[in-house]
Amino acid sequence: MNECFPGEEKRRYRRSYGVFPCPNCGRTYLRKDSLQRHTLWECGKDPQFQCPFCPQKCKRKSHHIRHMQRQHKDMLDLMNNYVKKEVTAE
Numbered sequence: 001m002n003e004c005f006p007g008e009e010k011r012r013y014r015r016s017y018g019v020f021p022c023p024n025c026g027r028t029y030l031r032k033d034s035l036q037r038h039t040l041w042e043c044g045k046d047p048q049f050q051c052p053f054c055p056q057k058c059k060r061k062s063h064h065i066r067h068m069q070r071q072h073k074d075m076l077d078l079m080n081n082y083v084k085k086e087v088t089a090e
């Protein structure tokens, strides 16, 4: 039975478990939309926004700011207070 459509079987297998490599950096993704998101938002995008409080890196500034506001609100408040004190001291 299967021998009648060996090509069909192979094609279906590839489509279901396809690996989509990025043409720019070679990173591979299991889903095409993941690769598209990568090429659109991640690949070759510089600079990376490194969180000063943890190893988190963000490709987009809005993500970076949102991350810090969510994860490090205390630290941000501390820094803001510190800056304010410095400014008023002078």
Ligand SMILES: [Zn+2]
Residues within 6 Å of the ligand: 022, 023, 024, 025, 026, 027, 038, 039, 043, 044
């Ligand atoms: Zn890439």
Ligand SMILES: [Zn+2]
Residues within 6 Å of the ligand: 051, 052, 053, 054, 055, 056, 067, 068, 071, 072
């Ligand atoms: Zn962080």
